[in-house]
Amino acid sequence: MATQIENSNELEYEKIAWGTSLPVPSVQELVRNDTKEVPPRYVQNNDNRPVIIFEPSQESAEIPIINFSLLADGDEDERTKLHLACKEWGFFQILNHGITEEVIQKVKTAVSGFFELPLTEKKKYAMEEDDLHGYGQAFVHSEEQILEWSDIMFLIIYPLKSRKTVVWPELPGFKEAVEEYSKNVERVRDEILGNMSLLLGLERDRLKEMHGEMKHAVRMNYYPPCPNPDLVLGIGPHSDATSITLLLQDDDVTGLQINHKQKWLPVNPIPNAILVNVGDCLEIWSNGMYKSIEHRAVTNKEKVRISVATTVFPADTTELEPVETMISEQHLSMYKRVKFLDLIKHGMAKTMDGKIFIEYAKEEDNQRP
Template sequence: MDLKVEEGGTGADKGLGWGKSLPVPSVQEIVRNDSECVPERYILDYEDRPIDSTFYAPNVFDEIPIIDYSLLANGEEDELNKLDFACKEWGFFQIINHGVTVEVLHNMKTAVEAFFDLPLEEKKKHAMAENDIQGYGQAYVVSEHQKLNWCDLIFLITQPPECRNFKYWPSTLQSFKEAVEEYSEEIQRVSEEVLGCISLLMGMDKHDLKKLHGVMKQSMRMNYYPRCSRPDLVLGVSPHSDKGSISFVLQDDEITALQIKYKERWLPVKPIPNALVVNVGDVIEAWSNGVYKSIEHRAVTNTKKARISVGTFVLPNEQVLIGPVESMMIDRPRLYRDIKFLDYVRYSLNKEMDGKAHTHFLKLGKES
């Protein structure tokens, strides 16, 4: 059986123009056909495997910060200081009391599960086209020889509404569009408030970061991680940092799989029911002149059950320059150059996921 995901858009559709990813086998179908099978192309070199010696043993002081969104939105100075600490020292935090209802979160997860429950032939109708990264498939596959992630995904542009390409949205699932739109609007609300607070911390007016985005965009990566008989040999997602300004992750409440690079080892991000994980992206790193840094993270697999997650990425307009803002160069030399966001996205999507390696392209004195 040919498991590769090779259908998709028409040749007349020019796609996003960001890059493309090669078609690869569906991991979900590999597991369905043989639950013990782990093909060679997914087995990592020893030094890249999620082995015990690479883990960080946390103590009570090494928990990822938790931010109370309701206090942040009310202008509480202590909570703003906590956000500053989280962005500087961790690059990751979880937010609670964000106002996104349990129903909206549940409906979003249900929509993702429903998509991946569809037959392969139905999912392939929404496969990535040759010239696009939107749709069903896998991302950052640039070579027929690279190691693959133990994950299937569907990637969509969700904001602004006029940028949505509905040929990639499964029309046979009645509740999918409604669930994604509602969740997308809620994340848009939360992201604007968080960006507003970061803007203040960067010495700007509250709405300046939003303005820097130009036409602010939003994308979603909906992930399906099948169970794996040998989770010690594979990764669900390879180490990487996110390319946008900030990201939001809706985790599975029951399975700990997301890990961040902390003190040169991997620290699990334990799910808090109904919380959202937020992380600084490469764009904020550049705009802040390196004061706030994006953090390397990855996802592992497990032997017991499949897992889903939803990553939502806030992005500037493609033509926006992502160099340091003036307020972040008052008592700090410029460390990053001005570059169009589109050029950075194209550069990174033309390469494999490789930790923080892509951010060298943003820094002064570095070349492609």
């Protein structure tokens, strides 16, 4: 695999055609410069400001936990738990996934090492204005837009032709750690999608095949401490335009919140667990039986929080619509057929807020030119 990376033509990578994002200042650098107050452009409107909860939550403890080892062995009870988790929560944590603690710590160290670099070094890997590969912040469309209290690094992992290797940091061990972790996640990803296919009444490989040429990317998120965490959001409320997302969190820093039954619920990290959530593509394919859930990230005064999100999504040309097993006289299609590229472009042209992708998939005129 490494040889293929080194021999890939950096000038001929498959560019993401999703849209553009304006360059913005590094939030990490604002904090490094001893910012004592939140700059006005980061202050959320009153109705968007978070309630910060750091203590372990009993409700958070109710978020489903899936024993991946049992699931992979075909345990029907565990598969039923997966079904209920996707249907009632849209989120679940997986344990016993077979990714070693060593592999997990390596990728966490690699990501931390990148964000610890001086800004001049990180800027070598900055997103171009018409591209989303690299270091910066996505979904920024105007100078008046309220910004998020985070910096990101976005890398396409698979397929190889979609990699933009010039924005892969030349940091000792970085590529190897990201490669090894991603290869392990690929195995977990396929097992989860296989079980979801069976739960939707399909052949085991059907969901994977429906992606077309499946894309697998890693979004590395850095949330620096904030002097007034009740004024900002690390990431605003949104659902993912993916099929599924697999998130590796810091073990001891709570920051993710999910919108469960109209209440923002903090997700307590479980050491070495992977948090999985249903994306908009899976909601469409399941005809709304599985729901993509709004979630957001909050910050705190004292600690840096880093997360590694593996996003899984279809080829740009893939057309999304509910699968035949989810359609009946009693359950008509809730979504129009929509090309993934059109779905994602619609969202990228807006501020990431709420379920903008799903709203587009429900519009009567979503096939307009």
